[in-house]
Amino acid sequence: MASRKDRPDVTLEALLKLKRNERPGGEFWDSFEQDFQRRRLHALVEKPAFSDFFWSPAMKTLAIGLPALMMVALAVVWTPGELATTKPSLAGNAAPALDTGSLQVTEVAAKPQTEVLKEMPTNLSSSQFVVDAIQDSSSSMNFRKVLYTPAIRLSAPSGAFYVRDNMSSSNYRVTTADAKLGRNF
Amino acid sequence: MSLTKPVDSAVPFEADNAKDTAASTDAAVVQRVQNGDVAAFDILVRKYRERLYGIIYNLTSNREDAADLTQEAFIKAFSSINRFKGKSAFFTWLYRIGVNTALSHMKRNRFRRFFSLEHIQEEGSNAQVLETLAAKHKSEKGALLSELQEKLNEAMQKLSPKHRTVVVLFEIEGLSHQEIADIVGCSVGTVRSRLHYAKQQLQADLKHFID
Secondary structure, three states, X not given: OOOOOOOOOOOHHHHHHHHHHEOOOHHHXXXXXXXXXXXXXXXXHOOOOHHHHHOOHHHHHHHHHHHHHHHHHHHXXXXXXXXXXXXXXXXXXXXXXXOHHHOOEOOOOOOOHHHHHHOOOOOOOOOEEEEEEEEOOOOOEEEEEEEEOOOOEOXXXXXXXXXXXXXXXXXXXXXXXXXHHOOOO | OOOOOOHHHHHXXXXXXXXXXXXXXXXXXXXXXXXXXXXXXXXXXXXXXXXXXXXXXHHHOEHXXXXXXXXXXXXXXXXXXXXXXXXXXXXXHHXXXXXXXXXXXXXXXOOOXXXXXXXXXXXXXXXXXXXXXXXXXXXXXXXXXXXXXXXXXXXXXXXXXHHHHHHHHHHHOOOOHHHHHHHHOOOHHHHHHHHHHHHHXXXXXXXXXXX
């Protein structure tokens, strides 16, 4: 019998190496090969499933790329129309110096919104931003830029009463920041 | 200081040479399969089936699943062999398919787990280890072997799949860190760290058997 000294140490590595010897016998590989040949033949003759086609690399690229491409195309189609309406007012004429004398803010407190809407500028040829003094529910006054178009008003705030200034559309160049800070008023 | 190569380094050098030769032989066979010689794939199956089965069996601890998944892995490799561009060795590519197939199966069946274990063949140094253990525990070798096998598999199954994969590939299959990194798709550092953590866990679980 081997003495204690001759015996190898039992280490984790030695135990794990035991698992190398967990292996099947020869008859297992015979049936393995038969099964494999049958499955390979099946794989050779079967038509690719629709899901395989759908998830092929080309289809994956198309599935992700096509919606993105459509969104870009939509954005391109819509943008020129938007620019056409805003361009003349933004870049048509050189900005005249702001006539501060013409800026007179008149307060029309507690007017119903529907009445105010009738007073919206009708002489605008295209969409323009106009500064409106808006009185909110707490009766404090705010100046806001509001986009007007000849036919429809796009960005009129709701739930507030309007106090419109008497600026003409031609000399209007007051920025929102100016309005907020009360400059040029 | 001697400039001659140490004697020990001759072994890895020869091993590297053997791997290079095997890789070039595999590449030639793969080329034949890609050119339409379907039967040539059998050469690769016979060459790698035992090692691939071993990897999958040690990951799943179930021999029926392992047999099925090994075949599935070979079928996947066969079906997509035209996509193999030879950037890595064929066995790395094949093992990656095998490991991924086994991991997907384990993920699908994580609530259905039962072991069916292969018989351990007693050979060489392993037989000595078993004798040492039998003497130490004063138990009959056959009973000890069954207990040890059960405990080993239980300890392995306690590891997470990614830690188990690294242990199987390094300690049982004897692959290098770089080869494991290629198969698993992570860095060599990650392989080392996973291996270190996994061995700590196994040491704790198997301390009853370890000196």
